[in-house]
Amino acid sequence: MHWTSILAIYVLFWVMSAFVLLPFGVRTHDEMGIEKVPGQADSAPANFRPRRLLVRATLLAAVLTALYVLNYIYGWVGYEQLDLFNRAPSY
Template structure:
C-alpha cells in the first residue's frame, strides 16, 4: 500500500470520526441550567469545543487507520470472510 493511499484512508477516517464524535460531551443550556439567549435554538450547545473534538478524532482515526493498514498487510479479514451470500450461481 502506498503512502498516499494511507494518507487518504486516514483523512477519510478522520472526517468520519469527527462527525461521529460531535454529539459526545456537548450539553445544551437546559442541561447546564444556564439561561438561554433570546432566539437561541433549544438544541444549541453551550460548551462546544472544536479543538477537543479534533484531538479526539485524530486519536481515533489514527487507531482505526493503523488497524486498517495492519489488516491489509496481514490479511486478517478478507472479502471471502464477509461474503455471507456465497458465490453467485454460474460464477465459478
C-alpha cells in the same frame, strides 16, 4: 500500499470520526442551567469544545487507519469472511 493511499484513508477516517464523535459530551443550556439568548435554538450547545473534538477524532482516526493498514498487510479479514451469500468471486 503507497503513503498517499494511507494518507487518503486517514483523512476519510478522520472526517468520519469527527462526525461520529460530534454529539458526545455536548450539553444544552437547559441541561447546564444557563440562561439562553433570545432567539437561540433550544438544541444549541453550551459547552462545545472544538479542540477536544479534534484531538479525539485524530486519535480515533489514527487507530482505525493503523488497523486498516495492518489488515491490508497481514490479511486478517478478507472478502471470503465477509461473503454472506457464499458466492464465488466474479473475476
